[in-house]
Amino acid sequence: MVPPFPKLHGSQVVLVRAEIKTGHVLDENFRISISQNQNVYTIFENIDLAISAAKLIVNKRRDVECNLYDKDDKFLQVITFE
DSSP: OOOOOOOOOTTOEEEEEEETTTOOEEOTTSOBOOSTTSOOEEEESSHHHHHHHHHHHHHHOTTEEEEEEOTTSOEEEEEOOO
């Protein structure tokens, strides 16, 4: 269960983690999201900061992908281990 999409402003971007094998959305502690109380969205001021954070995550957790969304909940990019 995923909580409602957060309100963003300007060039802010949201990062959402997901397990590559299953597509399950993960919270910030890499646990499968089963409650709306879990924090699954990480907000960044711009896409460059979000991409940098996503690359750090996927380099440490190769089983995780990071999906980036804009203020309109529009999918922008997926970051996976290269």
